Amino acid sequence: MKFKKVLRVFTHIVFWCVVVAIAATATLFLIYGGNLPDYRKLATYAPPVATRLYASDGSLLIEYAEERRVFIDFDDMPPQLVNAFVAAEDQNFWTHPGIDVQGIIRASANNLMRTMGFNTTFTGASTITQQVAKNFFLSSDRTISRKIKEAILALRLERAFSKKHIMTLYLNQIFLGARAYGVGSAALMYFNKPVSELSLSECAFLASLPKAPNDRARAEERRNYVLRRMVDEKYITREQADAAAAEPLNINSGFTAQMEDDFQYFAEDVRRQLLDKLGRETLYNQGLYIKTTIIPEYQRAASAALNKALDAYNAGRTEKLQGAIIAMNPHTGRILAMAGGRSFAESSFNRATQAMRQIGSTIKPFVYLAALERGISPQALISDTPVVGWRENNMQWKPENYDKKFLGDVPLRFALETSRNVPSVRMVDQIGVENAVEVAQRFGVYPADMQNLNLSLALGSGETTLEKLVLGYSAFVNGGRKITPKLVDYIEDRYGNLIGGEKTEIIEWSDDLNPKEEEMESEPLSDAQSLYQLVSILQGVVDRGTGRQAAIPGHTIAGKTGTTNDVKDVWFIGFTKNLIAGVYLGYDTPKPLGKGAGSHMAAKAFSDFMNVVLANEKNQPFSVPDGLRFVRVNRRSGIAAADDPDGQIIQEAFKDGQSPNPPRATTQAQPSAVVGGIF
Numbered sequence: 001m002k003f004k005k006v007l008r009v010f011t012h013i014v015f016w017c018v019v020v021a022i023a024a025t026a027t028l029f030l031i032y033g034g035n036l037p038d039y040r041k042l043a044t045y046a047p048p049v050a051t052r053l054y055a056s057d058g059s060l061l062i063e064y065a066e067e068r069r070v071f072i073d074f075d076d077m078p079p080q081l082v083n084a085f086v087a088a089e090d091q092n093f094w095t096h097p098g099i100d101v102q103g104i105i106r107a108s109a110n111n112l113m114r115t116m117g118f119n120t121t122f123t124g125a126s127t128i129t130q131q132v133a134k135n136f137f138l139s140s141d142r143t144i145s146r147k148i149k150e151a152i153l154a155l156r157l158e159r160a161f162s163k164k165h166i167m168t169l170y171l172n173q174i175f176l177g178a179r180a181y182g183v184g185s186a187a188l189m190y191f192n193k194p195v196s197e198l199s200l201s202e203c204a205f206l207a208s209l210p211k212a213p214n215d216r217a218r219a220e221e222r223r224n225y226v227l228r229r230m231v232d233e234k235y236i237t238r239e240q241a242d243a244a245a246a247e248p249l250n251i252n253s254g255f256t257a258q259m260e261d262d263f264q265y266f267a268e269d270v271r272r273q274l275l276d277k278l279g280r281e282t283l284y285n286q287g288l289y290i291k292t293t294i295i296p297e298y299q300r301a302a303s304a305a306l307n308k309a310l311d312a313y314n315a316g317r318t319e320k321l322q323g324a325i326i327a328m329n330p331h332t333g334r335i336l337a338m339a340g341g342r343s344f345a346e347s348s349f350n351r352a353t354q355a356m357r358q359i360g361s362t363i364k365p366f367v368y369l370a371a372l373e374r375g376i377s378p379q380a381l382i383s384d385t386p387v388v389g390w391r392e393n394n395m396q397w398k399p400e401n402y403d404k405k406f407l408g409d410v411p412l413r414f415a416l417e418t419s420r421n422v423p424s425v426r427m428v429d430q431i432g433v434e435n436a437v438e439v440a441q442r443f444g445v446y447p448a449d450m451q452n453l454n455l456s457l458a459l460g461s462g463e464t465t466l467e468k469l470v471l472g473y474s475a476f477v478n479g480g481r482k483i484t485p486k487l488v489d490y491i492e493d494r495y496g497n498l499i500g501g502e503k504t505e506i507i508e509w510s511d512d513l514n515p516k517e518e519e520m521e522s523e524p525l526s527d528a529q530s531l532y533q534l535v536s537i538l539q540g541v542v543d544r545g546t547g548r549q550a551a552i553p554g555h556t557i558a559g560k561t562g563t564t565n566d567v568k569d570v571w572f573i574g575f576t577k578n579l580i581a582g583v584y585l586g587y588d589t590p591k592p593l594g595k596g597a598g599s600h601m602a603a604k605a606f607s608d609f610m611n612v613v614l615a616n617e618k619n620q621p622f623s624v625p626d627g628l629r630f631v632r633v634n635r636r637s638g639i640a641a642a643d644d645p646d647g648q649i650i651q652e653a654f655k656d657g658q659s660p661n662p663p664r665a666t667t668q669a670q671p672s673a674v675v676g677g678i679f
Contacts, residue, residue: 040160047071047172047182048285049494053267055294056336056489062267066284070184071494072195074168080200080235081183082167084207087229090128094163098129098154129154131210132170176206177213190251200227200236201244205251219249262303264344266294266335269353270487278499287494293334293486298327301612302337302581309585309605310342313597322588324351324466325605327581327613330474333483336579337609349588353467357586359445360460361419361599362469362562362571365476365534366439367458368416368424370431372530373439377658378537379638381409382423397455399425402563411638411661413537413652417545419561421459428458437462442525443472444482460564466571470582473573476535477558477580477622480524528625529655535622536653542574544635544648549603550574552610556621559606561599566592572602577620579613581606628653633660 050065074082086093092100126134133153157166176186186206187195198206201223208222215222227241236244270292274283282288306325313321320342327337340350349355372378384407388398399422406422415423428436436458440446445464446457467485474483491499538558541547546561550572559574569586570593583602586593632641635648638661652660 043161043165045169045172049287050185051283051286051288051290053270053290053292055263055292055296055299057296059296061263061292061294064271064284068179068185068189069172069181070188071172071287072168072182072184074164074171076196077168077171077183078195078198078203080230081195081198081203081206082171083233083235084203084226084230085128085167085171085210087233087235088204088207088226089131089210091229091233093128093167096127096129098127098156098158099151100127126150127154128170129157129166132166132173133157135173135175136169174210175213176209192252199244199247200240201247201249204230204244205249216251219251220245223249260300261344262299262339263294263296264348265340265350265352266292266299266338266487268344268348269338269350273487274491288499289492289494289496291489291491293336293489294338295336298337298609298613299339301609302327303339305605305608305612306339306583307342308608309583309601313585313593313601319587321585321593322347322351323583323585323602323605324355325581325583325609326352326466326470327579327609328470328474328485329578330483330575330580331478331481331578333471333474333486334489335485335487337581351466351584351588353465355584355588356463356465357569357584357590358461358463358564359469359571360562360564360569361421362560362573363440363445363458363460363462364416364419364424365538365560366443366445366472367428367431367436368412368537369526369530369534370436370439371412371427372533373526374431375655375657376412376431377638377654378413378533378652379411379633379658379661381638381661382412382415382426384408384410384415384420384423387422387425397425411635413540413638414635416537417540419541419546424459425455428455433458439526440472443475445469445472460562466582466584469571469573470580473560473575473582474580475525476531476538477575477577479528480526480531482522482525529628529653532622532625532628533653533655539622540650546599547572547574547603549600550606550610552607552614555610555614555617555619557610558622559603561603563599567594567597568592570597570599570602572599572606574603574606574610576610576614577622579610581609583609624653628655630654631660637661639663 047069048066049069049071050063052063053061055061090096090100092102130150130153133150137153138150161169172182172184174183175181176183176189178186178189180186180189183195183206186209187193187198187202190205191198191202204226205219205223207226208219212218212222224245227236227244230236231238231241270290271283274290278288302325306323310321310323322341324341325337325339326335328335338350338352340352340354341347371380384401386406401420401422407420410420410423412423412427414420415427433455434453437446437450437453440458440462441448441450445468446462450457450462471483471485475481493499535558538560539556541561542550542557542559547559550557550559555576557574557576559572562571562573563569568590569584571582571584573582574580583605585602585605630651630653632649633639633652634641634644634646635650637644637647638652640660641649643660643663654660
């Protein structure tokens with residue numbers, strides 16, 4: 001009887017305890033469960049992930065992100081990585097309903113013993129599901145109300161989602177130190193490898209991070225604790241744990257998705273453009289796939305060529321010369337290589353796109369094109385004789401040639417190939433300053449709204465960027481089309497959807513790489529015959545003129561050197577049929593480069609670059625338009641070779657109505673004398 005009475009009392013106590021617990025639980029749900037966040041949105045979880053920038057060959061250049069994060073599906077997680085986190089964080093994860101009653105009791109007893117003075121550590125009882133609830137929806141405040149809300153959300157999450165989905169949310173959201181969120185990013189940050197390649201030791205280390213993500217001092221100790229927990233939970237054997245514990249933890253000192261310094265200028269230009277176009281949130285958090293135009297082989301060759309030129313000049317000097325190089329496809333504007341200085345780490349200022357500099361003699365092809373467009377023959381004689389008395393803006397000009405000599409009458413071609421200043425002054429006087437400058441404006445080198453047009457502008461005193469100059473020269477070889485620079489071929493969102501249009505089609509053009517008529521977006525900037533005559537002359541610049549340093553054996557190259565007053569800036573812009581590149585060298589604060597310096601430095605850097613990228617390419621001569629007639633002439637006189645066979649004989653392209661100079665001719669379309677210029 002006494003036993004039955006005790007049993008009855010105990011049963012009543014248990015019953016009322018259960019009733020009170022149920023009532024308390026119901027009350028808590030009524031109080032705290034009403035205004036909780038909508039957990040159902042986690043069914044389509046799309047975390048902020050890094051945007052990745054890729055080269056044209058698919059190689060990764062850099063990541064843009066405010067939080068370093070790489071999303072990994074559950075099926076792609078190594079089982080031992082999942083097991084390590086379960087053993088370390090929530091041993092009953094696969095069986096509890098969201099909260100772990102056994103864990104709560106165990107933690108409460110352990111913490112009570114710690115309070116009473118026993119040698120135990122304070123422990124928590126939050127399950128992985130509760131951590132998901134907190135990380136996604138709640139603050140980290142250590143309050144009873146937050147813990148209650150956390151438990152309610154955990155129970156709801158367990159009813160709504162599978163264990164695998166909850167684990168996927170957890171492993172992709174958890175903060176693991178060093179700005180790494182999720183195991184995918186942490187694997188790259190700490191070990192520079194994807195999660196699929198993590199060893200057991202590395203898995204255990206990552207699982208030890210949630211408790212103290214920034215404590216590197218106890219890394220091995222915490223890893224070994226996780227390994228012991230995995231043994232206790234029978235995920236691994238003692239032998240496996242011992243072997244993993246014996247492995248050294250080769251943790252990166254601070255790994256970031258770093259690319260080579262060679263690519264930094266290009267990547268920064270891409271970042272700036274897309275930041276303006278897409279906005280910060282999209283660029284940094286939406287996991288974009290950005291396929292760029294850069295060719296790694298070209299980029300490395302460009303950086304090497306530029307730095308070789310700079311190092312050769314800078315040896316033994318305190319103040320360091322700077323420079324830039326840019327290469328692109330002249331038909332599409334796709335930028336294939338770009339270096340804006342010696343090193344992005346030293347200076348992020350991009351001298352290829354941001355530096356406005358006087359362009360000197362690189363303006364001359366535009367001036368001479370104005371003459372060719374007006375029907376002046378490539379062999380028209382121009383007087384290379386002293387001129388005096390010309391005044392402009394209250395300044396008297398006395399033009400000189402670089403060699404301080406005067407050669408008398410010289411053909412137009414010869415004057416441009418050898419970059420003689422006095423004939424250029426006379427040429428500008430004949431066609432008019434406005435007409436000469438207008439060509440540079442038409443081709444985008446000078447701004448269309450430029451004011452105070454004067455002779456010096458037509459001779460190179462105006463400022464522009466290397467990029468704009470290269471774009472202007474591109475029209476010489478692409479049929480007179482004005483193109484825009486292109487850094488990105490296409491962008492995809494994290495789901496593979498295109499952003500902002502269609503993927504760039506790699507057009508299979510004919511051998512001469514001239515676009516189809518229907519692909520021409522506007523009228524050509526100049527007529528095809530005048531453009532070819534100019535390209536032929538610029539080929540002569542490289543073959544026998546001031547640009548001989550740019551010659552590439554076995555390849556047809558055209559281009560133009562440029563030097564400003566007192567040799568403060570030196571240039572070379574050169575091109576083949578399908579590739580154009582420009583080099584600029586100068587101090588950031590312009591000053592003379594000194595004795596022995598000149599445009600040959602830029603031409604040599606161009607040659608060093610082209611020698612690499614053209615090594616396995618076949619030669620492609622420039623396309624010849626219909627209607628031109630080729631005649632062999634004496635280069636120095638412009639007289640037909642049959643009448644003047646002495647000296648260098650070349651092939652000249654004549655339009656209808658043009659012909660070689662008559663024997664002993666002294667004038668033909670000869671400009672009158674003027675004075676002025678930048679030399």
